[in-house]
Amino acid sequence: MGTTSKALSLLNFFSRATPQIGLSELARLSGLNKATVYRLLTELAGHGFVEQVGTGREYRLGPAFLRLAALRENQVPMREVALQQLTQLCDATGETAHMSLLNGDVLSNLAYAYSNRHGTMVMMEDAEVLELHSTGSGLAVLAYSPVSFVDETLSAPLTARTSQTLTDPVEIRALLPSIRKSGIAESTGGFEEDVISHAVPIFDARSACIGAMAVAAPVSRMTDHLRQQIRDELMARARHTTRILGGFPPDSFPTYEPQNMLQKEA
Amino acid sequence: MGTTSKALSLLNFFSRATPQIGLSELARLSGLNKATVYRLLTELAGHGFVEQVGTGREYRLGPAFLRLAALRENQVPMREVALQQLTQLCDATGETAHMSLLNGDVLSNLAYAYSNRHGTMVMMEDAEVLELHSTGSGLAVLAYSPVSFVDETLSAPLTARTSQTLTDPVEIRALLPSIRKSGIAESTGGFEEDVISHAVPIFDARSACIGAMAVAAPVSRMTDHLRQQIRDELMARARHTTRILGGFPPDSFPTYEPQNMLQKEA
DNA sequence: TATAGTCGGTTCATTATTCGAACCATTGGT
DNA sequence: ACCAATGGTTCGAATAATGAACCGACTATA
Numbered sequence: 001m002g003t004t005s006k007a008l009s010l011l012n013f014f015s016r017a018t019p020q021i022g023l024s025e026l027a028r029l030s031g032l033n034k035a036t037v038y039r040l041l042t043e044l045a046g047h048g049f050v051e052q053v054g055t056g057r058e059y060r061l062g063p064a065f066l067r068l069a070a071l072r073e074n075q076v077p078m079r080e081v082a083l084q085q086l087t088q089l090c091d092a093t094g095e096t097a098h099m100s101l102l103n104g105d106v107l108s109n110l111a112y113a114y115s116n117r118h119g120t121m122v123m124m125e126d127a128e129v130l131e132l133h134s135t136g137s138g139l140a141v142l143a144y145s146p147v148s149f150v151d152e153t154l155s156a157p158l159t160a161r162t163s164q165t166l167t168d169p170v171e172i173r174a175l176l177p178s179i180r181k182s183g184i185a186e187s188t189g190g191f192e193e194d195v196i197s198h199a200v201p202i203f204d205a206r207s208a209c210i211g212a213m214a215v216a217a218p219v220s221r222m223t224d225h226l227r228q229q230i231r232d233e234l235m236a237r238a239r240h241t242t243r244i245l246g247g248f249p250p251d252s253f254p255t256y257e258p259q260n261m262l263q264k265e266a
Numbered sequence: 267m268g269t270t271s272k273a274l275s276l277l278n279f280f281s282r283a284t285p286q287i288g289l290s291e292l293a294r295l296s297g298l299n300k301a302t303v304y305r306l307l308t309e310l311a312g313h314g315f316v317e318q319v320g321t322g323r324e325y326r327l328g329p330a331f332l333r334l335a336a337l338r339e340n341q342v343p344m345r346e347v348a349l350q351q352l353t354q355l356c357d358a359t360g361e362t363a364h365m366s367l368l369n370g371d372v373l374s375n376l377a378y379a380y381s382n383r384h385g386t387m388v389m390m391e392d393a394e395v396l397e398l399h400s401t402g403s404g405l406a407v408l409a410y411s412p413v414s415f416v417d418e419t420l421s422a423p424l425t426a427r428t429s430q431t432l433t434d435p436v437e438i439r440a441l442l443p444s445i446r447k448s449g450i451a452e453s454t455g456g457f458e459e460d461v462i463s464h465a466v467p468i469f470d471a472r473s474a475c476i477g478a479m480a481v482a483a484p485v486s487r488m489t490d491h492l493r494q495q496i497r498d499e500l501m502a503r504a505r506h507t508t509r510i511l512g513g514f515p516p517d518s519f520p521t522y523e524p525q526n527m528l529q530k531e532a
Numbered sequence: 533t534a535t536a537g538t539c540g541g542t543t544c545a546t547t548a549t550t551c552g553a554a555c556c557a558t559t560g561g562t
Numbered sequence: 563a564c565c566a567a568t569g570g571t572t573c574g575a576a577t578a579a580t581g582a583a584c585c586g587a588c589t590a591t592a
Contacts, residue, residue, distance in 0.1 A: 002269075002305070002309050002549080002550085003268075003269045003270055003549075003550080003578085003579065004269055004270055004273040004306060004309040004310065005309045005312060005313065007270040007273075008309070008310070008313040008315065009313070011313075011334060014334075014337060015337070016337065016340060019337070019340070019341040020341070022539075022540080023539080023540055023541080024538080024539065024540075032580095032581095033580065033581045033582085034540090034541090034581085035541085035542080035543090035579095035580070035581060035582090036579075036580060036581075038540080038541065038542085039268065039579080039580090040270055043268050043270040043271045043274070044270065044274070046271060047271065047274040047275070047277075047369075047370060048367075048368075048369050048370070049274065051470070052471075052472075053471065057539095057540085060338075060341060060342070061334055061337055061338040061341065062338070063338065063342075063344065063367050063369070063376075063476070064369055065331050065334040065335035065338045066335055066338065066339070066344070066345060066367070066374075066376060067367075067369055067374040067375075067393055068277060068280075068327060068331040068335070069331035069332055069334070069335030069336075070335075070392055070393035071280060071281070071282065071285070071327055071393050072326075072327040072328070072329065072331045072332065073332070074282060074285070074392065074393060075285040075286070075326060075327065076326070076329075078329065078332070079332060101314075101329050101332070101333075103314055103329075103330060103333055104313065104314070108332075108333040110332060126336055126340065127333055127336035127337050127340060204317070205318075205319065206318075210329070268578075268579085269549085269550065269578070269579080288568070288569080289568080289569055289570080290567080290568060290569075291568095298551090298552095299551065299552045299553085300552085300569085300570090301550095301551070301552060301553090301570085301571075301572090302550075302551060302552075304569080304570065304571085305550080305551090323569090533592100534591105534592085535590100535591080535592080536589105536590090536591085536592100537588100537589090537590085537591100538587100538588080538589075538590095539586105539587080539588070539589095540585105540586100540587090540588105541584105541585080541586090541587105542583105542584080542585070542586105543582105543583085543584075543585095544580105544581105544582100544583100545580105545581105545582105546579105546580085546581095547578105547579085547580075548577105548578095548579075548580080549576105549577085549578075549579070549580100550575105550576085550577070550578070550579090551573105551574105551575085551576075551577075551578100552572105552573100552574105552575095552576100553572105553573105553574105554571105554572090554573100555570105555571080555572075556569105556570080556571070556572095557568105557569095557570085557571105558567100558568075558569085558570105559566105559567080559568070559569100560565105560566090560567080560568090561564105561565090561566090561567090562563100562564085562565085562566105
């Protein structure tokens, strides 16, 4: 691993749960030498990527990201694009729609949209991080990721978010072929109890999987009809989103035929 | 300069004007070897800090900033705080108020607010970059920066944005003591013709200058009364902003006494 | 008040990583 | 067909990263 990667990986230890980290602790977390971490932090700080909280205290993410994110967003307004797509998806299904992007070996939430059709909705959180093995979105991404990446991801210890979370690598691997066949991943209660989630991968210009679009609904509301509706809408919407973001599904990606067309037409 | 700094400095070449850059061009811009730039870009790409546009094409800023900016903003909602302060400042003066942060050796726009009191207003741009020598904000920052930083900044070639831009380092240095005395920098037409700008530095928890808050007005509208009003409001607002962002003005920073108190009271 | 264990920050000889000139294979314009 | 770009790759030389040990300052404990 190069020096730059080490420096950048330090940034991944900052999260909503641990927004500021001390030098020694960060050295411990990253497994790097304290002096090394100090140098890296100093360089990061010089560019505004981290900053120190008080005097001689912990570090936190710096102000540079505001500008860079603004530039990125200006050039590739992914969040706006995603939000617009999610709103339509959400209107069509009546359930919470969200989209997340692959960031290292986790997914981070990009945007989400709620429906007001029902009294209860699955709630999402900004900048939330989703593990690949415990969510529908994660499974969708794994199914369209290189084998080496899957191996790496599944070789790490898999934590159980709920009693229904799959933590057996063999079991997870077994799901991937069928996901590839349908283009849709389904997960029940893997991330939150009583939530059933459908997810479809999103691809970039090189047909690499960069994230997933998903619909999350309470288990209690799921019917065959709703499931079919979600699958149809989600697949069409995700394809379109990939396209307007400048991406292309790989050749192997299934050309989905809506199953409830007849019902719609009838 | 460390390897990490080199990698991070590559990111600074991306701007609104040049949102995507090829390998060779980036090597030229940065003065680094092409192989070096390639390695650094590869590492940056691995963390989502840059990405390639098509197949074998130019690079642009990556999606990682969305998440990191969200985390940063979640912990330190600087933009919201700034926006709120700017709105009040703008209401009080009737002119465009904006705030920018020091990022390396330039200022980047954080937020701005327009008034609807007049038909014409000075306009701002998101993620715009301001050079330190050509703007009121820049002069305010220079006046409260370490000598070494001033030397470094003024030793680089200074480009003239307008016919009124100061480009002589000696001339610029001569302004700094008076800015330090009043705490306010004033610049006429340095960045845009016919715009007069007042700026006050903003400080962090260690009393280091991290940016500036400013009011920009058309030259044609400037009167002694407006100038005084802007100075009073701006100084008070900037002090307050520094404070609620968790910062402290240095001991040397002047304790400003509003000059038009009597007029107000009368 | 003495002590032990933190913390952030610093030093310096060793060593592993980065560097860069030269070199491909492609592409696009003349 | 040619030339001058481009993105990407190689490998010995040179540089920059590394980490154990060490500060001084703090804090909690005894």
